[in-house]
Amino acid sequence: MDYLLIAGKLVIGLAFLLVIIRILGRKELAEMTPFDIVYLLIFGGILEESIYDDKVSIWMLIFALILFGLIVFAIEKIAEKSDRARIALMGTPDYIIKDGKLNTKRMDRNMMEMEQLRIMLRQKGVFSLREVKDLVIEPGGSVSINTYAKYKPATAADLNVEKPEEDPSVLLIDGGFVKEDMLELVGKNKQWLHDQLADQGYHDLDQILYCEWSETEGFYIRTYADTTDAGGRE
Structure with missing residues (x-):
């Protein structure tokens, strides 16, 4: 089979994959619905079957x-416009625990055992069911937990403490290389960075x-001399 034909099909497939991903939106793997996974599996099947079959032309x-x-x-548009279609296609969140009460029927429906539930809790930093007021299995399989107020850490508002807002940090130097795009993002330039670091x-x-x-x-700065080997770059 013509290698150029295989390459052409692969390039076209990758281009269309980017389009499909844009249609599905920016989601983490855990946020994908079962239908999103099906879309990608079907897409992979179409591409796999066509790449090495010389009877399938590029067109x-x-x-x-x-x-x-x-x-x-x-x-996706039908699901966006219709609640019934969205529920049928994308699924709905499932309350496994509501107001501290466990719903065993929904656990069975989600093929979930008690130890699996405990693992999910531990992964969220919760080590006892007594702390959980609500637990929801999202359509993509991720878990959302609402703990009782007495188990939640105190916030600055709870303590009546005035805490100034903090701006997010940006990485300006990575491995000795200046990230000029980050400097531009914060409205600075390389000369400003050199001057600040020299000071x-x-x-x-x-x-x-x-x-x-x-x-x-x-x-916040760390040099190569600050690493555990403290020997600089190899």
């Missing part, structure tokens, strides 16, 4: 992928392993 592959993309788009005694940027900065917290 036939493009037609199949366009048709598949249109079907996915239509299903703190850092004149050789190549020796800086990690440098982050935020408006509220300032700089």
Whole structure:
């Protein structure tokens, strides 16, 4: 089979995969619904069967992928507009625990054993069922937990403590290399960075392993000499 034909089909398949992912939206794997997984499996099957079959031309592959993309788009739009369709296609959250009461029927429906439930709790930092007021299995399989108020950590508002807001930090130097896109994001330039680091005694940027900065917290810097081997770069 012509290697150029295989390469062409693969490139087209990857391009359409990006389109399908954009249609499905930006989701983590745990946030994907069962239908999202089915979409990707079908897409993989279409691509796999067509790449090495010389009877399937590039135009036939493009037609199949366009048709598949249109079907996915239509299903997503129907689910967006219709509650019934969304429930049927995407599923709904399942309350396994509600107001501290366990629903064993829903556990059975989700093929869940008690030890599996306890594992899920531990992964969320909860080590006893007595702490859980509500536990929800999301359509994608992830778990959301609401603990009783007495088991929640106290916040600054609870303690009537005034705590200033903190700005997120940005990584400005990674392995000795200045990340100019991050500098641009915070409205700074390389000269500003050099001047600021020089004021703190850092004149050789190549020796800086990690440098982050935020408006509220300032700089946090680690050099290669700060690593456990303390021998600099190899």
